[in-house]
Amino acid sequence: MxxxxxxxxxxxxxxxxxxxxxxxxxxxxxxxxxxxxxxxxxxxxxxxxxxxxxxxxxxxxxxxxxxxxxxxxxxxxxxxxxxxxxxxxPGFKLKPQPTTGSKGWLQAAVEVYGGPLLNSWLDRELQLAGRLALADGRVVLAATGPMLRLPQLAIHLDRTANNGLTLDKQTDTQPVWGVGDPTEENILAELAATADVDPAEIRGYDVVVADTARGAVFGKDDAFFASxxxxxxxxxxxxxxxxxxxxxxxxxxxxxxxxxxxxxxxxxxxxxxxxxxxxxxxxxxxxxxxxxxxxxxxxxxxxxxxxxxxxxxxxxxxxxxxxxxxxxxxxxxxxxxxxxxxxxxxxxxxxxxxxxxxxxxxxxxxxxxxxxxxxxxxxxxxxxxxxxxxxxxxxxxxxxxxxxxxxxxxxxxxxxxxxxxxxxxxx
The missing domain is CATH 3.40.630.10 (Zn peptidases)
Incomplete structure (x- = not known):
């Protein structure tokens, strides 16, 4: 119906x-x-x-x-x-010292929050969002929009992936957000820019990773809503x-x-x-x-x-x-x-x-x-x-x-x- x-x-x-x-x-x-x-x-x-x-x-x-x-x-x-x-x-939360990376990639250091289905976060456009506590006592909200991704290893490099993919919560869940030298970049600066604040003024933060895809109605007779x-x-x-x-x-x-x-x-x-x-x-x-x-x-x-x-x-x-x-x-x-x-x-x-x-x-x-x-x-x-x-x-x-x-x-x-x-x- x-x-x-x-x-x-x-x-x-x-x-x-x-x-x-x-x-x-x-x-x-x-x-x-x-x-x-x-x-x-x-x-x-x-x-x-x-x-x-x-x-x-x-x-x-x-x-x-x-x-x-x-x-x-x-x-x-x-x-x-x-x-x-x-x-x-459920999802991921930004860790202290969050700017990391290797082999020319910039990555975000995140911690698992709650009990997410880890595999479902692969190959999606993700954002950082949360609150920033500033040196002057203000607390502001910030959200980057699409910025990060957890890229899955190609099947050519893991022929057993379809037989049972298991992700390590530490090594396999750190999303990429750019290319460059992590010692010269600051992911908090990217977040601060969206709230028009100086990253040097950030004294604390509670920031999570969130999917950016908009909710959608679909299916026979418009029965389904995914979000x-x-x-x-x-x-x-x-x-x-x-x-x-x-x-x-x-x-x-x-x-x-x-x-x-x-x-x-x-x-x-x-x-x-x-x-x-x-x-x-x-x-x-x-x-x-x-x-x-x-x-x-x-x-x-x-x-x-x-x-x-x-x-x-x-x-x-x-x-x-x-x-x-x-x-x-x-x-x-x-x-x-x-x-x-x-x-x-x-x-x-x-x-x-x-x-x-x-x-x-x-x-x-x-x-x-x-x-x-x-x-x-x-x-x-x-x-x-x-x-x-x-x-x-x-x-x-x-x-x-x-x-x-x-x-x-x-x-x-x-x-x-x-x-x-x-x-x-x-x-």
Missing amino acids: PVTPAALAHAEDLADFVAASPSSYHAAEEVARRLEDAGFIRLAEDDAWPPQPGGRFVIVRDGAAIGWVVPADATATTPVHVLGAHTDS GRLDDLASVHAGVVALIEAASSALPVIPMLAAFDHEELGSNSRSGAAGPILEDVLERIYESLGADGAQRRQAYAASWCLSSDVGHSVHPNYAYKHDPVVQPLLGSGPILKINANQRYATDAVGAAAWSAWCESAGVGSQEFVSNNAVPCGSTIGPITATRLGIRTVDVGIPILSMHSARELAGVSDLHDLSRVARAFFAG
């Missing part, structure tokens, strides 16, 4: 969002920019915050962003509905769209998008889900509403978190890797993630609530569970549930090529996830 014009428009907007978000820091700023354009007020954490009722707000902490709407009639016990997602993606960083910018984007739509409605809850950083590393950072950022924001909101500790806990007890992250669609060539019965299919709706060992936070009550939100949005849903013999990943869901005690449901969209430099989603699923998020924000 052909996808709807609204779903196609959503996919094109997602392509714009991903292109503007080559690093988690860029993604957080893009969330804030879009929300500010929609009338949200950006707050600084080291300032006093204005009264919350009737307001729309957003904060950025490093590579994380949180946006929320406080209804004009909100009270000390008004529940919060949080859609949690993450801004980072880098769908894990998890697809969820962040769905949440931004839904929050903007919800902001103009009368709401019985406080809708909130929490886009965390460092999920691919376990979320243990000041901007990760295991850190204090969400709790910090919630405390300040409820303080503004006059809540004491007991009232805040009362509000949490009536609150919900949707932990939204991508999951696995059944793969036609590797169906044996999936559960033999529960096999969600790309393009057939968002997924409800379930795991007996609490790698996902979904329980029976959460499953019923998810069903109600999907029904309200007019969206079909699928279930996901892992094959018993294949270890299950995890999400921010159990972390958020553990830290705050808020009831949490793990959901997402099914994709193929997870952790590849370029992942594959269903156009209709992307739009449907945002529709369910809108119903969730509506309370």
Whole structure:
């Protein structure tokens, strides 16, 4: 069945969002920019915050962003509905002393970030992107555009490559970016030039490697959408769209998008889900509403978190890797993630609530569970549930090529996830 014009428009907007978000820091700023354009007020954490009722707000902490709407009639016990997602993606991060090379080639010294499919990064036009901390105290964003490449060894020089290619994480993953003498060149100068800053003023940097190819719709009936960083910018984007739509409605809850950083590393950072950022924001909101500790806990007890992250669609060539019965299919709706060992936070009550939100949005849903013999990943869901005690449901969209430099989603699923998020924000 052909996808709807609204779903196609959503996919094109997602392509714009991903292109503007080559690093988690860029993604957080893009969330804030879009929300500010929609009338949200950006707050600084080291300032006093204005009264919350009737307001729309957003904060950025490093590579994380949180946006929320406080209804004009909100009270000390008004529940919060949080859609949690993450801004980072697996790949590579620039090391100290990053300019290297040999045999006349200039190369970038990088470290593996998270768990990328290494082979998928070969023979692509790549960029450097992230933040630069300067001597005067400023922090600026920078992105080079297409600049680097991990060239694969020709099959003439490795006749066994098609029998099983294995890349060494140190020796085989240092991309080329030019020809010359590495003692006379500085890759940070190339990055600094894109931000119009003096490279001599750089005192620190958090810079990753990102694929530069734009997201694209393709396939029979325009069913497919391929892009880098769908894990998890697809969820962040769905949440931004839904929050903007919800902001103009009368709401019985406080809708909130929490886009965390460092999920691919376990979320243990000041901007990760295991850190204090969400709790910090919630405390300040409820303080503004006059809540004491007991009232805040009362509000949490009536609150919900949707932990939204991508999951696995059944793969036609590797169906044996999936559960033999529960096999969600790309393009057939968002997924409800379930795991007996609490790698996902979904329980029976959460499953019923998810069903109600999907029904309200007019969206079909699928279930996901892992094959018993294949270890299950995890999400921010159990972390958020553990830290705050808020009831949490793990959901997402099914994709193929997870952790590849370029992942594959269903156009209709992307739009449907945002529709369910809108119903969730509506309370």
